Amino acid sequence: MTYRASAVVIDNGSYTTKAGFASDNLPSLVFNSNYIYDESSQKVIVGDDEMDKYSQNEVSTLLDNGLIYNFDNIVHNWQYVYDNIDNHNGIDSKEFPLVMTEQSWNTMKNKTKTCQIVFEQLEVPLFSLVKNPISQLYRCGKSTGLVIDIGAAVTSVTPIFDGIIQNKCSYHSKFAGDFLNLHVKHYLEGKVTSIDELLPSTFRSSSTTASFKQYYMSTHVLQEFKNLSINYHVSNFQLYDHKYIDVSDQRNFLENLFDPTANKLPNVTIPEPTIDKPSSHGLTNLVFLAIKNLEASLLPNNDSNNVNGVTASSHNRFARFMEIFKQLLSNVLITGGVSLCNGLSDHVINDLKSLTQKYFPNYPFSYNVQLIRPSNSSDTAEIWDKQFGSWLGACNLASMLNDNDENSGSAKIALDNWFITKADYEELGEDIITEKFK
Structure with a gap:
C-alpha cells in the first residue's frame, strides 16, 4: 500500500523547529521552538514574528537536554506547523502521515506521550519516530558511521x-551552542555599560520580561555575533542603535567546546x-x-x-x-x-x-579517518545538510511511503517496520509503540 499524500515531517530542535512536506527540498517552516502564553487572551503564541509582539510576557521552553518535557504545550508547536506548512496556509492533520525526529536517548514514556497526542488530538492516520543520528547517516547513504x-x-x-x-x-x-552563547554574552558584557544596550530599543523597557530579553538575546544578538566572530573574525560589531563596539580582542569561542573548563564564567560552575x-x-x-x-x-x-x-x-x-x-x-x-x-x-x-x-x-x-557528506551534495547544499540534516534524512524515509514501484517494496517495508497506523494504536496501544519505536 502506497500513500498519495506526502508526509509531514517535523524536527523539534531546542533552538528551532524545522517542518515541511517530505517531498520538499528544504523545510518550508523554520521557527523558534519556544513559546509565549498570553494570559489576557489565554492564547499560546508560537512563531518568531508573533512572539516579538508579546515582549511583556514570559518566554517558555518545550525541550530540555534535547527531549520534549513540556507535553502540555508541545501540541501548539505542532498545530502551528499544520496551520502554516502550505505557504502559510493550513492543512488537515487527519489527511497526512506524520514523521517526527527524536534523540537516541528519548524515553519510552516520552514516545508513548507523543503518540497519544498525535493520534488522539491531531488524529494523524499514520505516524513514525525517527532517531536523529540514523536519519542523518541514512541521508549520506551509509548504514555504518560515527x-x-x-x-x-x-x-x-x-x-x-x-x-x-x-x-x-x-x-x-x-x-553545545548555548554553552558558547554564555561565553559570548560574558565577553560582550565587558564591552557595554548595560547588557540591554545590545537589544533593540523596543525591548529595553522595564515592561519587557527578563525571559523575553534572554530569549531575544540568545536567538538574535548572540547568534549573530557568534556567527560573525567565528566565521569572519570581525573587528567591529554594530549594535541596534547603529553604535559600534570594538571586538578585535575576541578569542576563539569554539575552544570552549573542546575544553569547557578552560575559561571561567561568573556564577556558573562547570x-x-x-x-x-x-x-x-x-x-x-x-x-x-x-x-x-x-x-x-x-x-x-x-x-x-x-x-x-x-x-x-x-x-x-x-x-x-x-x-x-x-x-x-x-x-x-x-x-x-x-x-x-x-x-x-x-x-x-x-x-x-x-x-x-x-x-x-x-x-x-x-x-582511515575521514569525513562523509550526503551523496551528490554541493558546497552550498552541504550548509543545508548540516543545518537541516535530521529533517532531510527523515524526509528520505517518509518518501518511501509514496514509492509506487511494487518491485522495490519500499512502502511495505516502511509500514511494517517504522510506522504505526491510527487503527493499530487504538487496538494495541503501548504494545505497538514499544514494538515499533524501540
Whole structure:
C-alpha cells in the first residue's frame, strides 16, 4: 500500500523547529521552538514574528537536554506547523502521515506521550519516530558511521553499525551552542555599560520580561555575533542603535567546546570532568570515550584455556572489531548548526587522528579517518545538510511511503517496520509503540 499524500515531517530542535512536506527540498517552516502564553487572551503564541509582539510576557521552553518535557504545550508547536506548512496556509492533520525526529536517548514514556497526542488530538492516520543520528547517516547513504551532532543545546557522539545505534557507546553533553552563547554574552558584557544596550530599543523597557530579553538575546544578538566572530573574525560589531563596539580582542569561542573548563564564567560552575560522567567532558573526550568503550565492547577476551592464547572465535571477533572500526572512522559525519563554524570539522578530524595514533597504536585507524557528506551534495547544499540534516534524512524515509514501484517494496517495508497506523494504536496501544519505536 502506497500513500498519495506526502508526509509531514517535523524536527523539534531546542533552538528551532524545522517542518515541511517530505517531498520538499528544504523545510518550508523554520521557527523558534519556544513559546509565549498570553494570559489576557489565554492564547499560546508560537512563531518568531508573533512572539516579538508579546515582549511583556514570559518566554517558555518545550525541550530540555534535547527531549520534549513540556507535553502540555508541545501540541501548539505542532498545530502551528499544520496551520502554516502550505505557504502559510493550513492543512488537515487527519489527511497526512506524520514523521517526527527524536534523540537516541528519548524515553519510552516520552514516545508513548507523543503518540497519544498525535493520534488522539491531531488524529494523524499514520505516524513514525525517527532517531536523529540514523536519519542523518541514512541521508549520506551509509548504514555504518560515527555521527557527531553539535546543536544548540546538546552535543552527541553516536556510533552506528549496520543501522543499529551502539547505545552503550553513545554519549551526549550540554557543551553545545548555548554553552558558547554564555561565553559570548560574558565577553560582550565587558564591552557595554548595560547588557540591554545590545537589544533593540523596543525591548529595553522595564515592561519587557527578563525571559523575553534572554530569549531575544540568545536567538538574535548572540547568534549573530557568534556567527560573525567565528566565521569572519570581525573587528567591529554594530549594535541596534547603529553604535559600534570594538571586538578585535575576541578569542576563539569554539575552544570552549573542546575544553569547557578552560575559561571561567561568573556564577556558573562547570564540574571537573570525570570518567564515570561522560557528560562532564568536552567534545574531544566525548569522542574518545565513545570509541574507547566501543573497543571494550567489541574486542575479544583472551581465552586462558587455549594454548595459543587466542581461540578461533576470538580471532574472528578481533577481525570483526578491526572491520567495524575502519568503517566507523572512515565514515565520520559531523553535523548540527554549530558544525557550520569554520575550522570545527577540521579540529574534530585532527583530534580523531591524534587519538587513534596515541591510544590505538597497533591499529592503522588514523589513516582511515575521514569525513562523509550526503551523496551528490554541493558546497552550498552541504550548509543545508548540516543545518537541516535530521529533517532531510527523515524526509528520505517518509518518501518511501509514496514509492509506487511494487518491485522495490519500499512502502511495505516502511509500514511494517517504522510506522504505526491510527487503527493499530487504538487496538494495541503501548504494545505497538514499544514494538515499533524501540
